[in-house]
Amino acid sequence: MLEHILIIILAMMVAALSLSILVRWRQTKGAILLDEKAINELISSVVDNAKAGRLPDIAERVSHILGDYLKCSKIAFLKLSKSELKANHVIGVEDNSLKQLSFTLTPDLQARLRSVLEVTEISELNSILPSEIMLLFKRLNFNYFFSVFLRNNLFGVYFIETGLSSSNASLKFLTTALAFSLSAAYHIRQQEKKLKKYENRLKNSIVSNRPGNSEQVIARRDLNRYLKIKNSRELVTELTKTLCKEGNLSKLAFYVNSADIDGTLISVNMHVKDAIDKVLKENYDLISDELEPGTVCDLEDTSQKFPQIRKRLGNTDGEINKIASIPWLNNQKAIIAWNENSPKDNTRQYVQEYWFNAIPLVEYVGRYERAKEMSYTDGLTGLYNHRYFQKRLTEELQRASRYGRSLALLILDVDDLKVINDNxxxxxxxILLKSLANILSDSVRSIDLISRYGGDEFCLIMSETSRNRARLSMNRIRSRIASNPLRLEGASDNIQYSVSIGGAVYPVDAESVDDLIKAADKALLQAKAEGRNCSRLFQSII
Structure with missing residues (x-):
């Protein structure tokens, strides 16, 4: 069901992550020791398993990659289940040790696992894990661990044994990429299971919930076709077209407010003149207020009520003669207008029953859209995540190129976040990261896009922004952070913190997505090198 989305999500996420980490490590730690084959195998194995519907096999394939390229002779993945971390997949561990590989996720352990963003020496857990567990890890020769999160919640922890040193770039790069890949894969799999379960209930409810002994107004052949549509506007359009055809209606129009933040009107017009369609759109709120759900207004019956509707619509020139209100999602009402020039004797009942059966389909697509939106959102801050940032930066740069406009990219990094965590x-x-997200949201235009790039880094995509305006924006952000120190409950003093900001502008500094990120990243490194709490724009020679 989500096969194509899965493939796109995983491939884009892994490729983008690989590029970004490669750039950073080359700038700060020297060349990556991994060869191209390792990266290609990582991407292809995750994508192939997703394509074949074998997401559970990804964990096993990850273990093979760890063994092949990081020389891990022993691997144990402990999955979180009801506050217990238990062995879920192991390699090179004897059977009599499996039952012992289980311990409680204490608050201290959870905090520590959340604080590490890369592979870490297992000795860091000495003061947190029970002594018998640490002795077991020592006996098994485990020397590193890294966490896998499902959105902002811990999913499990990998414990590995390898002869590589903790400073080895290959070790840090590949384990980080694997952790992000697994997180995305498990999250999508979880959403897929929920949607599949709901889809099965949906197929049954459309048959069992129809009123009385009425005919099946949505044929099963159409139901299977509708279930493949994953966009609510497209689905409503298809449903309206089918109703017009199957109900033998010469003219039909449908209107409902969308569930989007802006509440834009979804409208579908089947053969109604544009002038009448415009009047119906303009008076949607009035009609919705006047008509109770299930009520039909007969425009040709002057004995009926609803004088305000007749007054507003005026003469419809025979385009429509019936308007009905039907209950919709989120306590809303949808409006249907049609011309009842049909041989069917039960047209009104047919129209209402059709949408009665269609609403679960629309709700199903809404669930899918919400699940997809969740995969674009950072669980902690509520901002867009790294994957959505990559998608939108590509789109915005293409738009800037098409219309000959500038585009600024800013990358922010919190200075000394580790010190605040330790103290x-x-x-x-x-709390600091969430507070910073709010400050950023209040400091930029509504058309600017803010995302959490990862860890303590944030990105801003600013369309139609020159170097001068980018410089002003960077200074404004640092000024607002300085005037809004962190307030912690129970702390005697407010906590002052700062950020370093690097920026680059298309097309002056770079002409591609990769080069623009690289340029902004170099400017950020320069800002940090100059003492932090400062901002720098990219210069061709730094």
């Missing part, structure tokens, strides 16, 4: 605890760091 006040990791929950304080989370």
């Amino acid at each position: 006040y605890g990791h929950p304080a760091g989370d």
Whole structure:
């Protein structure tokens, strides 16, 4: 069901992550030791398993990659289940040790796992894990661990044994890429299971919930076709077209407010003149208020009520003669207008029953759209995530190129977040990141896009922004952060913190997505090198 979405999500995420980490490590830690074959196998194995519908096999394939390229002779993946971390998949571990590979996820352990964003030496858990577990890890020669999160919740932890040193770039790069890949794969799989379960209930409810002994107004052949549509506007259009055809209606129009933040009107017009369609759109709110759900207004019956509707619509020139209100999602009402020039004797009942059966389909697509939106959102801050940032930056750069406009990219990094975590605890760091997200949202235009790039880094995509305007924006952001220190409950003083910002502008500094990210990243590194709490725009020679 989500096969194509899965493939696109995983391939884009892994490729983008690989590129970004490669760029950063080349700039700060020297050349990556991994060869191209390792990267290609990582991408292809995740995508192939997703395509074949074998997402559970990804964990096993990850273990093989760890063994092949990081020389891991022993691997254990402990999955979180009801506050217990239990062995889920192991390689090189004897059977009599499996039952012992289980321990409780304490608040201290959870905080520590959330604070590490890369592979970490297992000795870091000495003061947190029970001594018998640490002795077991020592006996099994495990020396590193890295976490896998499902959105903002811990999913499980990998424990590995390898002879590579903790400073090895290959070790850090590949484990980070694998953790992000698994997180995306498991999240999508979870959503897929929920939607599949709902889809099965939906097929049954459309038959069992129709009123009385009425005919099946949505044929099963159409139902299967509708279930393949994953866009609510497209689905409503298809449903309206089918109703017009199957109901033998010469003219039909449908109107409902969308569930989008802006509440735009979804409208479908089947052969109604544009002038009448315009009047219906303009008076949607009035008609919706006047007509109770299930009520039909006969425009040709002057004995009926609804004088306001007749007054507003005026003479419809025979385009429509019936208007009905039907209950819709989220306590809304949809409006249907049609011309009842039909041989069917039960046209009104047919129209209402059709939409009665169609609403579960629309609700199903709405669930899918919400699940897809969740995969674009950072669980902690509510901002867009790294994957959506990559998608939108590509789109915005293409738009800037097409219309000959500038585009600025800013990358922000919180200065010394680790110090705040160490002094006040990791929950304080989370509060800081959420507070910073709010400050950024209040500091930019509504057309600018803010995303959490990863860890303590944030990105801003600013369309139609020159270098001068980008510089002003960077200074404004740092000024607002300085005037809004972090306030923690129970702390005697507010916590002052700062950010470093690097920026680059298309097409002056770069002409491609990769080069623009690279240029902004170089400017960020320069800002940090100059003492932090400052901002720099990219210069061709730094």
